[in-house]
Amino acid sequence: MFLLFGTSARQALLTVVVFACRFCGQAVDQQVVRRSTRVTLFFVPLLTVSKRYHVQCTNCGGVTDLTRQQAEHAQEWAARRG
Numbered sequence: 001m002f003l004l005f006g007t008s009a010r011q012a013l014l015t016v017v018v019f020a021c022r023f024c025g026q027a028v029d030q031q032v033v034r035r036s037t038r039v040t041l042f043f044v045p046l047l048t049v050s051k052r053y054h055v056q057c058t059n060c061g062g063v064t065d066l067t068r069q070q071a072e073h074a075q076e077w078a079a080r081r082g
């Protein structure tokens with residue numbers, strides 16, 4: 001029997017917040033992104049094995065890793081300012 005396992009990664013833009021980037025120092029849009037890695041069987045996603053969050057500067061592209069709590073906090077913060 002032949003089984004074809006693999007992984008797929010998917011990025012989702014959660015929200016955009018504005019604050020001073022720690023790399024370039026500019027107060028520009030920072031994209032809060034969730035990246036999930038899923039195990040696939042015959043290219044069909046079965047389960048999510050990891051979820052990671054980061055924020056990426058739209059000016060310089062600098063990436064900072066976030067915890068899930070920080071990403072959720074950023075979403076709440078953006079929603080309040082809405």
Ligand SMILES: [Zn+2]
Nearest residue numbers: 021024057060
């Ligand atoms: Zn930057």
